[in-house]
Amino acid sequence: MSELKPLEDKIDELLAICAAISAFVCEIPEAKLVEMPKLKAVLSAHTGLTEHQKKLAIDAAREMKHAVQAKAGH
Secondary structure, three states: OOHHHHEEEEEHHHHHHHHHHHHHHHHHHHHOOHHHHHHHHHHHHOOOOOOHHHHHHHHHHHHHHHHHHHEEEE
């Protein structure tokens, strides 16, 4: 059973990253700069995610935001 835990963790992370990408992409048309408070609110309200997945999703969204800003030179 211990072999399943790492797989479950990877699935949690994958679901969280998918949610973060969805929230991030949905935010782009609404604002020139993606705002973390909006993304955090969307992801926190996501009923399909566990609390752990929500935390992972918020972290992933923050990383995407920083990557985009770095590429844009902000």
